[in-house]
Amino acid sequence: xxxxxxxxxxxxxxxxxxxxxxxxxxxxxxxxxxxxxxxxxxxxxxxxxxxxxxxxxxxxxxxxxxxxxxxxxxxxxxxxxxxxxxxxxxxxxxxxxxxxxxxxxxxxxxxxxxxxxxxxxxxxxxxxxxxxxxxxxxxxxxxxxxxxxxxxxxxxxxxxxxxxxxxxxxxxxxxxxxxxxxxxxxxxxxxxxxxxxxxxxxxxxxxxxxxxxxxxxxxxxxxxxxxxxxxxxxxxxxxxxxxxxxxxxxxxxxxxxxxxxxxxxxxxxxxxxxxxxxxxxxxxxxxxxxxxxxxxxxx
Ligand code: CP
Ligand code: NVA
Numbered sequence: 001x002x003x004x005x006x007x008x009x010x011x012x013x014x015x016x017x018x019x020x021x022x023x024x025x026x027x028x029x030x031x032x033x034x035x036x037x038x039x040x041x042x043x044x045x046x047x048x049x050x051x052x053x054x055x056x057x058x059x060x061x062x063x064x065x066x067x068x069x070x071x072x073x074x075x076x077x078x079x080x081x082x083x084x085x086x087x088x089x090x091x092x093x094x095x096x097x098x099x100x101x102x103x104x105x106x107x108x109x110x111x112x113x114x115x116x117x118x119x120x121x122x123x124x125x126x127x128x129x130x131x132x133x134x135x136x137x138x139x140x141x142x143x144x145x146x147x148x149x150x151x152x153x154x155x156x157x158x159x160x161x162x163x164x165x166x167x168x169x170x171x172x173x174x175x176x177x178x179x180x181x182x183x184x185x186x187x188x189x190x191x192x193x194x195x196x197x198x199x200x201x202x203x204x205x206x207x208x209x210x211x212x213x214x215x216x217x218x219x220x221x222x223x224x225x226x227x228x229x230x231x232x233x234x235x236x237x238x239x240x241x242x243x244x245x246x247x248x249x250x251x252x253x254x255x256x257x258x259x260x261x262x263x264x265x266x267x268x269x270x271x272x273x274x275x276x277x278x279x280x281x282x283x284x285x286x287x288x289x290x291x292x293x294x295x296x297x298x299x
Contacts, residue, residue, distance in 0.1 A: 006116045006123040007292050008109075010133045010170040015151075018174060021291045022141050022150075028294075029141075029287040039069025040294045044100040046070055050126070051077040051106045052222045056258065057126045057134065060286040061103050068290055073099065077106075092118035101296055104128075107223055122296040124289075129163060129223065130190055134292065135257050136167040138284040140175075142277050143213050145284075146253055150177060156211035156248070157181040158204045159238050159265050160231075161189035164217045164257050169193050182207035184234045204238055211248045215255040216240045216265045232264065241267040245275070253277050 010018060046065050050058060058074065065072040077083045082091045088111055095102060096119040104112055104123060109130035116123040125133055144150050155172070157165050161183040169191050172179035178197050181189060182204040193200055201207055208214055219235045220228040245254060254266075254276045262268045271278060 004122045005296055008112050008125045009131055010174055015175050024291040025141050025287040028290050041065060041068035041070025044070040046072050047075055047095055047099040047102040048072055049075045049077055049104045054105055056282050056285050061289055064286050064290040088114045089118040096121035131167045132163045133167050134289055135164055136171045137288040139255055139281055141284045141288055142281045148212050151175055153212040154178040155213045156207045157215050158240050159216045160187050160219055162217060162221050165189050166191040172198050180207040204244060205247055208244055208247045211252055213253050214248055217257055218261050219265055239265060240270055242269055245270055255281055258282055
């Protein structure tokens with residue numbers, strides 16, 4: 001079996017490695033090495049197994065793979081035998097004999113881990129119920145581009161302790177920046193946050209105070225649609241609006257991974273404000289994922 005590395009969780013990477021991925025993403029974004037430059041994915045094929053819908057992750061991976069000279073094969077999980085119960089370990093061993101890397105968007109994080117254990121090709125987490133590492137890598141590039149010192153910033157998270165929040169926690173654990181999360185009771189993060197630089201509060205005003213960056217996400221994630229009514233009551237008071245944003249630093253920014261439910265977790269005027277970085281955030285998914293694939297396929 002050849003040596004390979006996966007990209008399932010930012011916790012598997014050192015601070016130096018994450019910073020270097022961000023640097024490389026910025027280089028790729030700024031046109032280096034250019035369209036005529038080397039194509040690290042030339043002749044390589046990347047499989048993309050998706051069990052959930054996606055706009056940004058799917059399109060940015062497919063476009064990025066093409067730009068690096070490779071080819072993507074999109075596999076709706078329902079259309080392959082995995083969706084009919086073929087074991088994960090069998091699917092992983094078969095697919096990794098065909099393709100050079102596999103991006104997976106799934107529900108249970110265990111599927112990614114089991115897939116990675118059996119696959120000889122690197123596995124990339126394109127979102128699980130637990131984590132969304134590509135998103136946070138893109139978010140870090142986005143705030144760095146605005147001149148924020150990502151090692152010394154204060155980041156705030158308002159809302160559900162979901163997959164995106166969990167990956168913010170992992171990033172704060174590795175990089176050491178200050179992170180304060182405001183989540184209602186019963187919706188706490190799903191990864192350990194016991195660190196001096198990370199705090200959980202029930203009070204959004206406390207979390208956002210003097211923050212450089214404020215992030216939020218939907219109150220009901222994919223797969224939780226049935227809980228939407230209960231959640232919307234539980235999250236009352238956790239909406240990111242102009243009043244709350246005024247408590248952040250004078251020069252602060254707002255992030256949302258998208259898709260957003262305007263009027264629920266975030267107001268329309270905040271998403272459209274000049275301090276909202278949501279479009280840069282969406283674009284940066286493309287650049288960071290190219291850097292991730294380039295790194296994984298160099299090994
Ligand atoms: N932010 C994000 O992952 O978006 P998609 O669900 O559209 O991929
Ligand atoms: N927390 C959201 C993120 C979507 C990109 C979800 O899992 O649906």
